[in-house]
Amino acid sequence: MLDKTFDPQAAESRWYDEWEDSGAFQPKDDPDAKTFCIVIPPPNVTGSLHIGHALNNTLQDSLVRYQRMLGKRVLWQPGTDHAGIATQMVVERQLAAEGNISRRDMGREAFIERVWKWKGQSGGSILRQLRRLGASCDWSRERFTLDEGLSAAVLKVFVELHEQGLIYRDKRLVNWDPHFQTAISDLEVENKEIDGHFWHFAYPLADGSTYEFPIAHDEDGKPTEWETRDYILVATTRPETMLGDTGVAVHPDDERYKDLVGKKVRLPIADVEIPIVTDEHADPEQGAGAVKITPAHDFNDFMVGQRAGLASINLFDPEARFLSEATAEADDKGLARIPEDFRGLDRFEARKKIVARMDELGCLKAVEDKKIMQPFGDRSGVVVEPYLTDQWFVDAETLAKPAIEAVETGKTKFVPKNWEKTYFEWMRNIEPWCISRQLWWGHRIPAWYDENGNIFVAETEAAAQAQAKEKHGKDVALTQDEDVLDTWFSSALWPFSTLGWPEETDELKAFYPTTVLITAFDIIFFWVARMMMQGIHFMDGEIPFHDVFIHRLVVDANGQKMSKSKGNVTDPLDIVDRYGADALRFALVSGAAQNANIRVSEDRFESARNFTTKLWNAARFGQMNGFAPDPDFNPADAKQAVNRWIIGESIKAGREVARNLENYRFNDAANTAYRFAWNVYCDWFLELAKPILNGEDEAAIAETRAAGAWALDQILRILHPFMPFVTEELWNKTAGEAGRGTLLISADWPDFGDDLIDEAAAADLNWLIDLVTEIRSVRAGLNVPPAATAPLIFVGADQAAQDRAKRLSEPLRRLARVTELEFADAAPEKSVQAVVGGSTFALRLEDLVDLDAERARLAKELEKWDAEITRFEKKLGNEKFVANAPEAVVAGEREKLAEAQAQKDKLEAAQARLDG
């Protein structure tokens, strides 16, 4: 006998191990079976499971389990990425905490060894946590982006792209993280609005000349007042960069400065002359319309500088301090502009001193408060600095073209489709991708330099040496590039590198292109776009996945994004501990509507947990009543209407769940299964089965036991993708003597023909359900004591109705608390009447009836139907409607009107009868 409630704790680890030991997580060994493949979005090796992972992986697991039950050869490929910055950060912090030497003192090799040691001990704990969710990944194939095979793939890709001219080295402005002292990509920069200032500086004209500048305007915008100026006013949010200015730009159409273009201003403090140029970038509306140009420290200015031929002068060292000495990287021009007492100052300190000095010089004209967008490193949290350095770049624009086309032509589909726009928007405006990082943890760039700075790119040092020898005619000393690649560079290869590429493995042939990628929208740029580019490029134009399903975020009960600082984080493992993994999964999946964030709250987890209990108790009831799977039971041979009905309903529910899953409508799939299990099987079937089970018809009892068990089996199957543990537990505990022969995880998805759907039985049962519901409603409306019973009289029922009533008399009597069924031409005295489907029935409740309450009830009913009738009549009275609407619609309305009319007539008759 089943316990009173399900104990998730005990069941979860037991079944997870059984599943894994059974080999169910691995693709089945059947080369003829259709394949289904998902690669996991690899979590950071440093990561720990948060609710977003829980959602993402539950969705994947639900699909994977469903597809497995369909009999496909299913691979869910798991693994982690090495998370360059994050991992290095973790280990450096550890070193610091232990009071150990820094990584630089330690040296590259020793440091990397240390990181590997950390990875071995505590890396990838997130994958262990995924198991607690029930994730049925093929762990035997677990991969890590720094694995040998994946690293070989990275080298090959780098070298080939370089040969094709799609990877190149260039000196460009990059986003520089002064904390980690590395370049980062645009996507790793978080722009935040902060309170800043707008400083207005006067740069004096170099030749000492003056001009008239308008300071007041009339309604038409014509100047009415002027002042004489011997300077040009520029405004900046970053005063410390002024020493690097190499020009001042005004808009080409700006009349105010027309005569100044081509002249020079004297840059205060630095005391150098810089030209006044024109550029569209200058906004006449902003400040006084002139803008200082610092090509080495601002992305817009860099482009202006290129257009106007202005020099780029770097002021900072890698820690974002003013230069204090000449370096190989920064030329001396920057240093020369920095006064002695400013050298070596941190950028924020430098800002204060520059402003103060400008004030002393009389060049600070105004300071405004201003909201400004400031870039922060998403890992370090420090202000990111645009910085001019030599880096490696991918020509993303070229690689993006076929990746855009693949989505345009529908080879790869986004679900929901709207995300295509986001993808296109980014891909069509893509910038060169900076892939080098000044870190140690990662794939070291396979480029070597000779002492003249010639570059040799090759998969191995030996090959690079050979290239060098060919060039120089002799062996020369080479040094390898110190930098590593962006982690996303290797993640971009994930869909094929994990399958063994560049080897031509069986897995690659079988599973590439993968079926679907499931991820959150914030990762479309980072990862989806890059996988598309690399996959198509290296897999002979073949896309990495057919579908991309984008799910929304998990947010708290108030719709707020979860964050540690807000303290509104839900820990998925805490939920698993308290409610069970199935409840967590079900709450997430059933809330995963497309285009809506998934709100989670204690209520939802509770309600999902209650559902597992309900399911459990339904099975328990079955067990107590002798339900057991019967190998000889043929659903087609069922005789009882109730059984024929529940068999048909099971099949319909299974099909609907499947259809929803195929369309990534996870919430609809889960809720369909929920409603079938609870509101159909438990609420009606089991209730309807009770009179049969308590009766004396042995054949009917045996059939109902078998059919009830059969339908429960279908419920377990269709719920398994969402709630694997409780369904597996029940599958095994309800196995009966015959046993199951297979775990539920490996069982078949329900697949039955239409011949098992008996519409006549469905009509019977729907009639019964309507009737019972109406009787209950009438009784409740009249405050009839629940325990009271009464005879039910069918008024003026035809033969078919009488037959049906007799056929279903047992369940009707039990569910509606009816003592006996009678047939009559008119409702008897002291009875309550109601109309269902155009037929009148009466309950002879004798003195239990409050006649006034009954009058009120009937009047209210009538009112409702009158309103309906008015609406239909109005519609049908509209000639244009009758003329223009499709015939079927008009006929439908006529039918509805007739039904409503019949209902009303019967109710009026009932009313008349009541008043005698």
Place this chain on the structure above:
RNA sequence: GGGCGCGUAGCUCAGUGGGAGAGCACUACGUUGACAUCGUAGGGGUCGCUGGUUCAAUCCCAGCCGCGCCCA
């Protein structure tokens, strides 16, 4: 500023060119019952606002208002 999305019951969300739905919450009643982690019944909505298209609009179109996210 550009893009995307949302606005339907107290809350969270489905939904469809032709009779407004679910879950939760709420109210009343209920322990013969597998289940009180439950059952039965009930109340509750001018489908954001304003126009347009249409015989017919919550749904399609335009504008507006409000909210959220992404990008600049």
